[in-house]
Amino acid sequence: xxxxxxxxxxxxxxxxxxxxxxxxxxxxxxxxxxxxxxxxxxxxxxxxxxxxxxxxxxxxxxxxxxxxxxxxxxxxxxxxxxxxxxxxxxxxxxxxxxxxxxxxxxxxxxxxxxxxxxxxxxxxxxxxxxxxxxxxxxxxxxxxxxxxxxxxxxxxxxxxxxxxxxxxxxxxxxxxxxxxxxxxxxxxxxxxxxxxxxxxxxxxxxxxxxxxxxxxxxxxxxxxxxxxxxxxxxxxxxxxxxxxxxxx
Amino acid sequence: xxxxxxxxxxxxxxxxxxxxxxxxxxxxxxxxxxxxxxxxxxxxxxxxxxxxxxxxxxxxxxxxxxxxxxxxxxxxxxxxxxxxxxxxxxxxxxxxxxxxxxxxxxxxxxxxxxxxxxxxxxxxxxxxxxxxxxxxxxxxxxxxxxxxxxxxxxxxxxxxxxxxxxxxxxxxxxxxxxxxxxxxxxxxxxxxxxxxxxxxxxxxxxxxxxxxxxxxxxxxxxxxxxxxxxxxxxxxxxxxxxxxxxxxxx
Numbered sequence: 001x002x003x004x005x006x007x008x009x010x011x012x013x014x015x016x017x018x019x020x021x022x023x024x025x026x027x028x029x030x031x032x033x034x035x036x037x038x039x040x041x042x043x044x045x046x047x048x049x050x051x052x053x054x055x056x057x058x059x060x061x062x063x064x065x066x067x068x069x070x071x072x073x074x075x076x077x078x079x080x081x082x083x084x085x086x087x088x089x090x091x092x093x094x095x096x097x098x099x100x101x102x103x104x105x106x107x108x109x110x111x112x113x114x115x116x117x118x119x120x121x122x123x124x125x126x127x128x129x130x131x132x133x134x135x136x137x138x139x140x141x142x143x144x145x146x147x148x149x150x151x152x153x154x155x156x157x158x159x160x161x162x163x164x165x166x167x168x169x170x171x172x173x174x175x176x177x178x179x180x181x182x183x184x185x186x187x188x189x190x191x192x193x194x195x196x197x198x199x200x201x202x203x204x205x206x207x208x209x210x211x212x213x214x215x216x217x218x219x220x221x222x223x224x225x226x227x228x229x230x231x232x233x234x235x236x237x238x239x240x241x242x243x244x245x246x247x248x
Numbered sequence: 249x250x251x252x253x254x255x256x257x258x259x260x261x262x263x264x265x266x267x268x269x270x271x272x273x274x275x276x277x278x279x280x281x282x283x284x285x286x287x288x289x290x291x292x293x294x295x296x297x298x299x300x301x302x303x304x305x306x307x308x309x310x311x312x313x314x315x316x317x318x319x320x321x322x323x324x325x326x327x328x329x330x331x332x333x334x335x336x337x338x339x340x341x342x343x344x345x346x347x348x349x350x351x352x353x354x355x356x357x358x359x360x361x362x363x364x365x366x367x368x369x370x371x372x373x374x375x376x377x378x379x380x381x382x383x384x385x386x387x388x389x390x391x392x393x394x395x396x397x398x399x400x401x402x403x404x405x406x407x408x409x410x411x412x413x414x415x416x417x418x419x420x421x422x423x424x425x426x427x428x429x430x431x432x433x434x435x436x437x438x439x440x441x442x443x444x445x446x447x448x449x450x451x452x453x454x455x456x457x458x459x460x461x462x463x464x465x466x467x468x469x470x471x472x473x474x475x476x477x478x479x480x481x482x483x484x485x486x487x488x489x490x491x492x493x494x495x496x497x498x
Contacts, residue, residue: 048453051445076455088450092468098451101464106455141468142450158454 001026001166001198002047002067007058008223009046016042018223019058024166024198031201031209031234034220035242040202041085043220044170048082049075062166076102077109079165081158083172087151090142095154096124098142099161106162127160131187148175156187167192168200173208185211206238221246261333264388264420266357269329273303279335280308284316286339291319291478295489298326300354306332312342314368321477322348323486324358325493333361338371348377349473351493352385352417359388366399366429373404378470382413382497392424393436399429406436411443411469413462413497462498467491 002024009017016039024030034040046053047060049072060067062078070078090098104114115123128135131153143151152172159167169188173181189212192199201212209217209231217233218225219242226246227233237245252275255262262270270276284290298304304327312318316339324330330352336344344364352358364373379387387410395402410419421438443465451461470490477483 048449050449071458072449072452073455073457073461076453082453084450084453088444088446090444090447090450090465090468092471093464097464098454098456101460102451102454102456105457105460109455109457162454 003061027195029199031214038220077106081164081167083169085171095138149180276305282310284312286313287315293321302327310336314339316342330358336364340368341370346375350379350387353383356385362391365394366402379410381417388420395427397428400431408438410440
């Protein structure tokens with residue numbers, strides 16, 4: 001589904017990713033772990049197409065198409081979802097309006113009819129319930145006044161409504177207490193654990209992986225994947241620390 | 249000053265204006281008078297959507313008698329020059345509020361000029377102006393609040409925000425306070441900014457195309473201006489006109 005080959009980029013002239021390669025197939029959940037400054041968030045933003053994240057080498061192919069050649073909104077319409085470590089607040093625009101415009105923009109780009117108001121509300125209710133988020137929250141402006149946990153839950157409601165093929169979730173577990181972590185983990189499984197979908201979890205900690213079990217774990221350090229393994233690698237990292245595992 | 253003499257740039261209220269455009273339409277019509285009686289409540293509005301290339305100058309002289317209340321909603325979007333001015337005098341315990349939006353593109357110059365005089369105690373006033381400017385358009389707001397020596401417990405504010413869509417657009421904001429009383433609250437704030445890039449990327453990452461995302465942010469920016477219009481049909485007309493104008497800019 002996603003093939004990243006030797007990807008390199010720079011921000012403000014400073015190289016961050018230095019030849020990163022990774023293949024994710026449908027039905028798989030991958031986790032990328034790594035120390036601060038390794039380039040984890042940079043990878044997420046680069047795949048999402050954030051302005052300022054200039055690609056200097058390598059390629060990324062999503063379902064056979066050149067991902068790096070697409071505008072950010074085209075990547076979303078193609079089925080990519082980016083979960084933000086720090087979801088953005090948008091005063092004056094309600095979550096429902098935001099999501100309906102997003103979904104219908106995507107549908108238009110795919111040559112589908114827009115979803116009617118009634119059908120959209122039904123869908124939003126269903127996904128909000130899945131994440132235990134009150135519908136009233138969705139009537140409020142996007143992320144404005146939301147707690148850290150509410151923002152992350154709202155992001156997962158967005159994911160549920162937009163129904164992507166591939167979700168790249170950048171530290172979705174940060175700012176969550178144990179209860180919220182369970183709900184968000186269950187939400188990710190319910191929405192994305194399907195044979196035709198895939199997930200890339202970016203995280204510092206093992207704890208989210210207790211709820212969303214990865215098939216593969218990778219260690220990112222200094223802009224490259226330096227080690228890959230099964231779920232046991234995450235436990236090893238948790239037990240021994242990055243320095244120890246990377247030195248071995 | 250001769251009322252029929254062409255204004256010059258030396259006059260404060262014409263500081264940023266398009267004097268050539270004004271000259272082409274001189275002399276402009278006499279001011280419209282709005283007199284609000286004591287304890288009366290009045291709602292007024294203007295949708296200034298003159299044709300492209302036209303010069304539209306609207307002057308209002310407003311007096312609000314003791315205990316009166318006057319609200320004015322203004323959408324200033326039309327013409328090569330669209331200029332709307334208010335000269336307001338407030339009686340004891342009276343209230344005046346202006347809710348204005350400027351949306352301009354091309355070579356337009358759109359301006360709002362207010363002069364609010366608190367002549368007597370206990371009056372309140374507010375001006376809220378939101379401007380969106382693209383292309384080579386210029387948006388001006390010049391607003392003075394004058395508080396007379398006897399006008400104790402005056403409570404006045406100005407909230408002026410402008411959004412520039414292109415590097416070639418410009419906005420001028422010039423708040424001015426002249427206060428002779430000592431027990432007075434006058435707040436004013438003016439900002440000029442651009443669309444929030446982080447919000448635009450967030451919206452794009454959810455699949456929203458750039459034009460839809462920009463329109464949504466701009467709608468949110470001006471939405472508050474018409475929200476408390478009591479006449480719903482009118483409010484809808486203002487919102488539709490604002491939206492249509494935005495559609496020509498993004």
